[in-house]
Amino acid sequence: MDVSQYLEIFLDETKEHLQNLNTQILELEADPENMNTINEIFRAAHSLKGMAGTMGYKRMQNLTHDMENVFSEVRNGNIKVQPEMIDVLFRCLDALDEYTNSIQESADEGTNDNEPLIKQLNNILKKVSGEEVQEAAQPAAVSNEPEGSNEKWHDIALDDSQIRVIMEAEKQGKNVYGINVVVQETCILKAARAFLVFKAVEELGEIIISNPSAQDVEDEKFDKDFTLIIISDYSLDEVIKAAGNVSEISNVTGAPLELEKTKNYRPIEVKEETAKPATEAANTAAPAKEDKSVKAAPAKAEKKQTPGKPVVNRTVRVDIEKLDVLMNLVSELIIAKNSLVSATDQEQAGNSGINEHIEYLESVTTSLHESVMKVRMVPIESVVNKFPRMIRDLSKKLDKKMELYMSGEETELDRTVVDEIGDPLMHLLRNSADHGLESAEVRAQRGKPAVGSIFLDAYQDGNNVVIEVRDDGNGIDTEAVKNKAIERGVITPEQAAGMADKDIINLLFLPSFSTAKQVTDVSGRGVGLDVVRSKIESLSGEVEVKSKLGVGSTWTIRLPLTLAIIQTLMVVVGGEKYAISLGSIQTIEDIAPNEIKLVQNKEVIHLRGTVIPLIRLSELLDVESARTEEENLIVVIVKKGDKLAGLVVDDMIGQQEIVIKSLGKYIKQCKFISGATILGDGEVALILDANALL
Amino acid sequence: MEQLNTISDLSALSNEKKETGETVQYIVVRLGEEQYGIDIRYIDNIVRMQRMTRIPKVPAYLKGVINLRGEVLPVMSIRLKMGLENDEYQRATRIIILKLEQEGNVGIIVDEVKEVVTLGEDQIEKMTYDSKDGKANFINAVGKHNNELISLLDLSSITLEENV
Numbered sequence: 069m070d071v072s073q074y075l076e077i078f079l080d081e082t083k084e085h086l087q088n089l090n091t092q093i094l095e096l097e098a099d100p101e102n103m104n105t106i107n108e109i110f111r112a113a114h115s116l117k118g119m120a121g122t123m124g125y126k127r128m129q130n131l132t133h134d135m136e137n138v139f140s141e142v143r144n145g146n147i148k149v150q151p152e153m154i155d156v157l158f159r160c161l162d163a164l165d166e167y168t169n170s171i172q173e174s175a176d177e178g179t180n181d182n183e184p185l186i187k188q189l190n191n192i193l194k195k196v197s198g199e200e201v202q203e204a205a206q207p208a209a210v211s212n213e214p215e216g217s218n219e220k221w222h223d224i225a226l227d228d229s230q231i232r233v234i235m236e237a238e239k240q241g242k243n244v245y246g247i248n249v250v251v252q253e254t255c256i257l258k259a260a261r262a263f264l265v266f267k268a269v270e271e272l273g274e275i276i277i278s279n280p281s282a283q284d285v286e287d288e289k290f291d292k293d294f295t296l297i298i299i300s301d302y303s304l305d306e307v308i309k310a311a312g313n314v315s316e317i318s319n320v321t322g323a324p325l326e327l328e329k330t331k332n333y334r335p336i337e338v339k340e341e342t343a344k345p346a347t348e349a350a351n352t353a354a355p356a357k358e359d360k361s362v363k364a365a366p367a368k369a370e371k372k373q374t375p376g377k378p379v380v381n382r383t384v385r386v387d388i389e390k391l392d393v394l395m396n397l398v399s400e401l402i403i404a405k406n407s408l409v410s411a412t413d414q415e416q417a418g419n420s421g422i423n424e425h426i427e428y429l430e431s432v433t434t435s436l437h438e439s440v441m442k443v444r445m446v447p448i449e450s451v452v453n454k455f456p457r458m459i460r461d462l463s464k465k466l467d468k469k470m471e472l473y474m475s476g477e478e479t480e481l482d483r484t485v486v487d488e489i490g491d492p493l494m495h496l497l498r499n500s501a502d503h504g505l506e507s508a509e510v511r512a513q514r515g516k517p518a519v520g521s522i523f524l525d526a527y528q529d530g531n532n533v534v535i536e537v538r539d540d541g542n543g544i545d546t547e548a549v550k551n552k553a554i555e556r557g558v559i560t561p562e563q564a565a566g567m568a569d570k571d572i573i574n575l576l577f578l579p580s581f582s583t584a585k586q587v588t589d590v591s592g593r594g595v596g597l598d599v600v601r602s603k604i605e606s607l608s609g610e611v612e613v614k615s616k617l618g619v620g621s622t623w624t625i626r627l628p629l630t631l632a633i634i635q636t637l638m639v640v641v642g643g644e645k646y647a648i649s650l651g652s653i654q655t656i657e658d659i660a661p662n663e664i665k666l667v668q669n670k671e672v673i674h675l676r677g678t679v680i681p682l683i684r685l686s687e688l689l690d691v692e693s694a695r696t697e698e699e700n701l702i703v704v705i706v707k708k709g710d711k712l713a714g715l716v717v718d719d720m721i722g723q724q725e726i727v728i729k730s731l732g733k734y735i736k737q738c739k740f741i742s743g744a745t746i747l748g749d750g751e752v753a754l755i756l757d758a759n760a761l762l
Numbered sequence: 763m764e765q766l767n768t769i770s771d772l773s774a775l776s777n778e779k780k781e782t783g784e785t786v787q788y789i790v791v792r793l794g795e796e797q798y799g800i801d802i803r804y805i806d807n808i809v810r811m812q813r814m815t816r817i818p819k820v821p822a823y824l825k826g827v828i829n830l831r832g833e834v835l836p837v838m839s840i841r842l843k844m845g846l847e848n849d850e851y852q853r854a855t856r857i858i859i860l861k862l863e864q865e866g867n868v869g870i871i872v873d874e875v876k877e878v879v880t881l882g883e884d885q886i887e888k889m890t891y892d893s894k895d896g897k898a899n900f901i902n903a904v905g906k907h908n909n910e911l912i913s914l915l916d917l918s919s920i921t922l923e924e925n926v
Contacts, residue, residue, distance in 0.1 A: 644816065689818040729834040731817070731827060734865045734921075738819050744827055744834040752815040752829050 075175065078123050080385070082168050085116045086161060087450075090457045093157055097460070100149035110139040116164070118257040121264060121315065125177040128167045133315055134189040135160050141193060156188045158457070222246065222326070224279045224297060233276060234327060237299040243324060244276075245304050249311055250293040250319040259288040261316050266296075268310040273300025297325055390443050397436040404429040437725065441629070445480035448526055448535070451490045452477055455497060455524065462501045469519040470505055472497070476526035481533050485607050485627055489535070492600040492611075496537040496623050497522060499597070504541030504621060514618065516540065528629075532651065537623040544615040546572045573613055577601045608742075610759065612709055626709075634728060636745075638721035638753070639704065642691025645753040646717075647726055647745060648704060652758040654712065656720070657703045664701075673703065673714055680705060683761055684716045688740070694718045706758035713762050728755065784883045788905065790912055791858065791872035793841060798872075799879070799905055799912040800858065806867055807859040808875055811851050825849075828869060830859065837869035840920055844900055849873075860917060868921055879912070881905045886914065 092109045099105065117132035135157065141147040163182045170178040224246075226234070234244050249265050251258050262285045269275060278285060279295045300307055304322055312320040408429060411422045452474055459472040481489070505511075505520035512518065523538040546569045553559045553575050559567070577597050604611045608628050615621035628634070628651060636647035637656075657675060664671050664682065671682040682703065686693035695701070695718050703714040726745035731738075731754075742757035788799035789808075807830070814826040814837060823842035827834050837857055841849050849855070854874040861867050885906050902916035 691818075731834060732836055732866045732868075734836045734868050735817055735820060735824060735827070738817055741817065744815070746829050746832060746834065750829050751813060752827050752834055754815065754817065 085112045087453050088112045094456050097154045106143050110143050113139050122260040128177050134186050160185050242299050244299050245322050246325045247296045247322040252316045252318040264314040265311045272302045272307050273298045386443050393439045400432045404432050444483050446483050446486050447478045447480050449477040471519050472522050474524045479526040492603045495600045500539035504539040506542050533627045535625040540620040543617040543621050636726050638724045639717040640719040641685045641717050647755045652706045654705045654707045659701045659703050680712045680714045682714045708759045708762040711762045785880050787880050790876040792874040797912045799914040804860050804917050806861040809857050811855040840870050879907050
């Protein structure tokens with residue numbers, strides 16, 4: 069079977085199963101008696117094993133097999149769930165994760181057998197039932213004793229060409245065996261097992277015929293056993309052993325074939341010239357099988373030619389409903405285009421319905437864009453799901469009791485953002501676990517519950533997605549940060565005296581700043597927070613922190629829903645067009661010149677109780693404003709977090725959806741220009757980054 | 763259509779005899795009264811002067827960005843970079859799109875594209891570096907062709923960004 073085409077699905081599903089196992093084992097740890105969890109684990113481990121086996125990843129299969137045995141004993145009530153056992157199981161999952169990554173990169177599972185883990189698993193089994201388990205660990209018990217007259221291969225009806233091939237082979241001194249393979253009754257993926265047996269046997273010889281046929285076996289159209297007749301240079305024992313090594317095979321029997329005993333045997337004269345070469349005959353006898361092994365060979369060769377290269381493209385699994393919507397919109401788009409074409413024809417005849425059609429086209433393209441964006445959206449679940457496990461490990465490592473509470477895992481973000489957000493979140497969680505939460509004694513003194521809480525909440529807020537990491541720990545000690553900053557020479561003591569708490573906390577985001585008194589394994593190398601911030605800013609997001617000493621801190625990450633296409637307000641400054649992201653605009657105001665006040669020689673306006681600094685874009689962009697001093701000003705109020713500023717523009721064109729284009733690497737000096745876009749008439753307009761202006 | 767015209771102009775110009783040995787093709791452009799040669803291997807395209815969008819707060823030689831088939835492309839003035847007078851856009855003014863490995867594509871403005879010449883090694887004279895002459899820094903050799911001298915532009919130094 070050519071399995072390379074299934075590699076992507078295999079990887080996707082393996083990752084899902086691994087994630088599932090991680091989650092379930094965590095649950096099992098919390099509630100060792102829960103039968104549902106145990107069953108779920110068993111099922112996941114079993115599917116994983118089956119998949120690995122089908123794909124021919126033996127090491128992965130072996131490991132999952134032994135894990136499954138443990139789960140099976142747990143399910144049968146023979147083993148009680150122990151903390152040590154959970155640890156071993158988690159390590160197994162890590163090992164499986166390694167295999168998966170290796171497969172993803174090079175289509176090869178690597179060479180790590182993970183012997184110690186397998187041994188530990190077997191030890192768990194041994195502890196309970198001694199020898200009995202030994203057998204369970206190797207259910208593929210091999211026996212080569214023929215069971216009475218169980219020589220089913222003699223019931224196979226051979227046709228002339230097959231008989232000819234067998235006789236030819238015997239003439240050449242090759243061995244012809246009949247093999248009967250019995251699959252365990254509990255085996256779920258019988259076809260996969262059979263396939264592996266076929267594969268193993270084919271390595272040693274040539275399968276002449278199978279009963280049921282290879283195709284039926286593959287389609288699982290057999291009860292619990294199947295029979296093969298093979299030609300081989302190897303001894304019968306070797307062949308039986310090869311077949312028996314496949315797991316979940318309960319029994320393999322075999323004997324040399326006695327041609328005379330077969331069902332419709334009649335002697336055929338073997339003429340040298342008519343005797344087909346063995347391979348050819350086998351081809352006709354079992355075309356399905358032969359086909360596959362031929363296909364498998366080049367696939368294998370191909371894999372070996374490109375070692376080290378990632379074999380899998382990143383994919384997004386898409387809900388079929390989303391695609392349906394997309395498809396409908398595309399058909400609507402075609403209709404809209406057609407009506408536009410016919411409207412233009414009518415236009416020449418003096419009929420004007422074109423505006424109507426253009427409006428229709430516009431509404432369709434807008435919806436089309438929205439749904440394409442939705443297709444790109446994936447829930448952040450895939451990223452945050454690994455965190456409970458991480459917190460559990462951290463809890464052990466740091467010897468602090470803590471619990472992670474997550475909400476809003478279903479919140480969706482653009483795939484590119486989701487891929488990138490994992491590391492920053494991990495940093496923040498580790499920070500909370502290591503620096504945030506106090507040791508048990510301090511918590512007790514402060515009258516806090518012994519188990520520290522870390523919260524991860526995600527939700528959508530307008531065009532943004534907000535992810536909050538919150539803990540009920542110590543909070544940020546601004547004094548300590550201040551002292552550290554002075555010590556490091558980041559700020560002078562005089563500067564420090566005048567700094568608000570908020571500004572001091574922001575110092576944490578500077579490169580190489582860590583307040584942990586000791587550098588630990590977990591955090592404190594001072595590479596954390598500045599990396600977090602730069603990563604999030606590279607995703608056009610922002611990160612903020614609020615903290616109260618002794619009560620806890622909240623880290624808030626705000627990310628745009630999507631990166632490629634944004635809604636903007638087009639404005640004119642000095643005859644040039646600029647786009648401002650709608651997401652950062654709060655209001656647009658009409659301000660009379662006499663409303664402008666001066667504070668510290670800077671222009672501000674007083675708007676509904678807030679003092680807002682004014683930025684005259686014409687000055688910033690070095691152009692002449694087209695407006696006179698006396699005219700009212702158009703002020704676009706932009707916000708970043710809780711900071712506001714008023715941008716003075718000459719004119720507004722209106723709301724427009726734009727596709728963001730990079731200015732290229734060549735132009736990088738300009739901080740507040742975040743990119744460019746091409747307008748409908750082909751003109752290039754620049755995008756003002758309001759965040760950089762504040 | 764614009765681009766097609768200019769490219770066919772160009773190929774019409776390139777009926778030059780092939781020299782034996784190592785030869786390099788140069789596109790000869792005019793800047794003011796002087797002729798400059800640009801190695802044809804670095805040229806992606808030649809387009810007519812078109813509407814440009816100014817970028818604020820960048821060095822003056824960066825004239826702005828243009829829309830070239832849906833891509834936003836920076837355009838610079840080699841006149842300003844070399845310390846000559848500012849460009850005057852005329853009918854013959856062209857933007858030569860250079861492909862650079864590191865920075866991506868960049869357009870440069872020239873007064874006129876004249877012809878394509880093929881220069882053999884013996885027709886190229888390497889320039890000795892003279893640090894006093896600012897303009898000479900942008901030229902790495904002089905080519906001789908039909909009794910005329912063509913200054914061969916050193917593209918890497920022209921497109922090198924000045925850190926302001």
